[in-house]
Amino acid sequence: MSFEPRILGILCNWCSYAGADLAGTSRIHYPPNIRVIRVMCSARVDPTFVVKALVSGADGVLICGCHPGDCHYSEGNYKTMRRIPLLKKVLTDLGIEDERVRLEWISASEGQRFADIVKDMTERIRALGPSRISAELDVDPREK
């Protein structure tokens, strides 16, 4: 059986989540590998959310916020823009490939862009294979 990655999407409510919803109302299809949770602002994305996702079996984490300058909270995404690269540096030091954590800006009108990014990320992570952590877990979490 081919490897189907599990990707967690953490989307800001105002731009990116609305953009993902627009992909839905526009019936733009993308791979089902992404599963989305919502935060009010990408600045709420605590680095531990990403770590938590990776140890819970995610093969990738996609964080999306409003385009710079467009944040509903004026400047939250600038904080995200600084935070996530720092986290990625730590994660790569720990042997987690850079591509597994991705930060993208998606506006409320960019349904197509959301679908394209999900498609691209799914393909890249499928090529990369399971994350070290999710492979090591290798237990049925329901038996935990």
Added chain:
Amino acid sequence: MESRECKIGVYICNCGTNIAKVVDCEAVREYISELPQVAIARTYKYMCSNPGQELIIQDIKEQGLDRVVVAACSPRMHERTFRAALQTAGLNPYMFEMANIREQCSWVHDDPQAATEKAKALTQAAVFRVAYHEALEQMMVDMCPNTLVIGAGIAGLTAALELADAGQKVYLLDKQDHLGGNLARVDLTAPYLDSARDLLTERITRVKTSDNIELLLNSRLQELKGYVGNFSATLVSVDSDDTEENKAQKIEVGNVIVCTGYKEFPAERVTHFGYGKLPNVITSFDFEKMLRAGRIECKDGEIPNYVAIIHCVGSRSPEYHGYCSRVCCMTALKYVHEIKSAIPSCYVSDLYIDMHAFGKGHEDFYRRTSEVKTMFLMFGKGDHPIIRSAGPKDDCQMLIEVNEQLSGEVIEIPADLVILMVGMEAREDATETARLVNISQDKDGWFIESHPKLDPVATTTDGIYIAGTCVAPKDIPDTVAQARAAAGRILAKIAKGKIAVDAIYAEINEDSCSGCRICNELCPYSAIEFDDEKKRSHVLSVMCKACGACVAACPSGAIKGRHFTDQQMFAQIEGVLR
């Protein structure tokens, strides 16, 4: 995850066939009903319907549910609806979570098995999360009865009068030095050929004499702070730069209506019609100017014998704007009548792609226009007419070659004057306006409604309303309807006197706070204060907009983002990945 004692009701919506045709809702129900905290799991055809909501209310009352999950459409669609249902049943509205299995599942995936597995995960995540939800109390704040109306075109004038007539104070702001907006540039209106000036004059007079309306012309919004019911707006003169604070006027308002209108598509962007090169190729707005001046003439002052009107300039084209500008077809027909009435011998050709006559009275108007001997010529999208200067032997200024669709023939027609029906586009300052009042724009720059069908004049920011052509191209009746709707929404809120603000905000646990003050600088709303005596920070909850930036940044983990707590987020992450 530790197990929490709770009784969760889970409701999986079929949404007719919208969800059920891809997701096996019954399989989701079976899977979910086995989770230990789930007391009851049901599927239903339309959860948002009255019987659907009743189902939840009854189960809460009879089964003693203490938390509810609905797996259905986007929470942006119906979270409020279901929260209200919980409240009706006597349960705190925040003991609710939605799983988005329509917009982000059934509508975007076609493999039923994968979609069903994903729907299970999304619903499970909601169950795990809701187990950690806490009852939150909403705060009631005063509603300032004053309203700021931005833009004094037909929408702004109408909204301002609606509010002022009800006895409420209105600040009516416009960047220009006069009232009336784009409509003041128009002569007659379609389809009844009544004068735009007449429509405006009565309103302008009443606005100018109203005791409740303060006019602020030549002015713009510089800053908007606060939240619904309690905004503070800074207004400045259009010529002042941002540093001249002395000239700024501060006003307190409870709500804002944005009716900033449109700008016309710049015809010079379309090079193939020779606008700017051929002297007698003009835009519809150039023509309105002629009509208002009372003389239709060519550049050399001669009365035209032949006038050609070309539709969809800048509209319905992949190169410029993909959308239809809605008003141009009827405006073109209006020109036919105005030309025929001014110059009865004039020969008028109307070159169109499709004739959009969708509104009330529009088809009749189209028929009446055909009766006044207009030459209608249909051209194909992307196969535009070609205009060239006529030769010395021709009795006209220009010749237009059209590949006419209905006859299938290439036809050449004479023209002395060519009118390009330019569409509407978002104003250049729309982005700045959107940022100032914190609303979003769509891909074409139009402002985005809270819901395109069910909530067309509200936005995602509470207390900010939109009306007229800043939302999308529309005609006068639709614009006026929106303006009145926005004013009506605000009057209803003012009538209540108080307004409930979201119970979601950040809280600092003073026992864990180290007083490092990292959060103080981070907050874009200056909602975090430092207590110099206690050496601790605390959040002014009314000012907090719950972005969560401070929550994620606190090195001591002392800040709790209500309704987005670490525990809740972790539980959701675990649930979605299982």
